Amino acid sequence: QLQLQESGPGLVKPxxxxxxxxxxxxxxxxxxxxxWGWIRQPPGKGLEWIGSVYYSGSTYYNPSLKSRxxxxxxxxxxxxxxxxxxVTAADTAVYYCARETAGSAAGDYWGQxxxxxxxx
Amino acid sequence: xxxxxxxxxxxxxxxxxxxxxxxxxxSDVGGYNYVSWYQQHPGKxxxxxxxxVSKRPxxxxxxFSGSKSGNTASLTISGLQAEDEADYHCSSYTSSNTWVFGGxxxxxxx
Numbered sequence: 001q002l003q004l005q006e007s008g009p010g011l012v013k014p015x016x017x018x019x020x021x022x023x024x025x026x027x028x029x030x031x032x033x034x035x036w037g038w039i040r041q042p043p044g045k046g047l048e049w050i051g052s053v054y055y056s057g058s059t060y061y062n063p064s065l066k067s068r069x070x071x072x073x074x075x076x077x078x079x080x081x082x083x084x085x086x087v088t089a090a091d092t093a094v095y096y097c098a099r100e101t102a103g104s105a106a107g108d109y110w111g112q113x114x115x116x117x118x119x120x
Numbered sequence: 121x122x123x124x125x126x127x128x129x130x131x132x133x134x135x136x137x138x139x140x141x142x143x144x145x146x147s148d149v150g151g152y153n154y155v156s157w158y159q160q161h162p163g164k165x166x167x168x169x170x171x172x173v174s175k176r177p178x179x180x181x182x183x184f185s186g187s188k189s190g191n192t193a194s195l196t197i198s199g200l201q202a203e204d205e206a207d208y209h210c211s212s213y214t215s216s217n218t219w220v221f222g223g224x225x226x227x228x229x230x
Contacts, residue, residue: 061218106171110167
């Protein structure tokens, strides 16, 4: 059974960089059939797609976040990572990683999510 | 990219059918058959219920169905059950090779 687990600091100071890791178990992140992505959800609000990465390293980002986001893949560790710089309180959210089957544009497996609060 | 438009809330009684709409543009919903629907219970991760407009992943009851007409996609739940009470989110592939979500709809089972 495929499992995704997000990890990282739960509190980040304004203007600093938010860094999260998503560890994948029960399957290979090097699958040519899947993309791996990050989605976030501010408290009480809807979902927002942040971006996706392919095992080759190709990335796709939300235009509204593109200037601040980096998503990367580490096939040796079966992990993907998210870095979001210059954070503000508006970046406070639950951050999810998810698997997308190529060609479906749908997240079929999701991590449990991790709350990141931006505050001094 | 602008978020897709969903009603903030819908409600129905057990056994009834409800439909949730998701309106976008020709650059997303109307341009591609890549609309997905997710169910999210409080404090839980979203669960994929419908993909590619009308396909159901294994294990999703056939009470859940999806459709699309023009720039509007719809999720219909028939034979409403208490456990269907949740938030529902739609998403679509876009012409920019990105995803866009709707604002989410809270379903209340009366």
